[in-house]
Amino acid sequence: MYTTNIQGAEELDKRYLARCIRKLKEWGAPLDHWECIDVIDVREDDEDGTLSECELCGCANVRYEHVMIHELYFETVTVGCICAGIMEGDILRAKERERRMRNRAKRKKSFIAKKWSQPEWDTYRRQHRGHEIMILQNPESYAVYVDGQVHLTYKGEVIRDFLSAAYRAFELTDPVKEVLTI
Ligand SMILES: [Zn+2]
Numbered sequence: 001m002y003t004t005n006i007q008g009a010e011e012l013d014k015r016y017l018a019r020c021i022r023k024l025k026e027w028g029a030p031l032d033h034w035e036c037i038d039v040i041d042v043r044e045d046d047e048d049g050t051l052s053e054c055e056l057c058g059c060a061n062v063r064y065e066h067v068m069i070h071e072l073y074f075e076t077v078t079v080g081c082i083c084a085g086i087m088e089g090d091i092l093r094a095k096e097r098e099r100r101m102r103n104r105a106k107r108k109k110s111f112i113a114k115k116w117s118q119p120e121w122d123t124y125r126r127q128h129r130g131h132e133i134m135i136l137q138n139p140e141s142y143a144v145y146v147d148g149q150v151h152l153t154y155k156g157e158v159i160r161d162f163l164s165a166a167y168r169a170f171e172l173t174d175p176v177k178e179v180l181t182i
Pocket residue numbers: 054055056057058059079080082083
């Protein structure tokens with residue numbers, strides 16, 4: 001039985017686990033040794049944003065999408081926390097990743113709420129996790145400097161408002177890839 005190979009699976013609903021394993025088999029997908037390559041907070045910039053659906057169990061209340069990859073499978077699979085744990089063979093590890101994402105979301109909230117120092121009318125400064133951040137307001141856009149390096153886009157778009165500039169600064173100084181290194 002697979003439960004013996006999955007760390008922290010003792011408390012799982014056996015029918016749920018069996019359904020997940022059956023689904024992987026239907027897909028012709030590997031049953032274990034998946035790796036999480038990214039976690040996406042679907043409510044990162046919008047607290048009322050639509051939640052996501054787990055591709056493995058169909059649960060529709062997923063806020064943190066764990067993106068799973070396997071060298072023997074042709075595409076990534078996006079799932080919730082527990083399904084991610086099943087796929088990688090370690091529920092505790094997936095839960096720890098989820099916990100870190102929740103903490104990061106809290107840090108982002110307080111980061112956005114905190115006041116910036118404003119030495120000039122067009123210049124905003126702040127430190128976060130040891131990084132020096134400066135946001136410069138140009139006539140039609142914002143430039144974000146982190147440790148002296150300039151960044152002009154957020155999610156692929158030119159930064160047009162201060163909030164997007166602050167989001168970009170947070171992303172650069174508190175990256176999801178740090179959450180992934182468990
Ligand atoms: Zn699921």
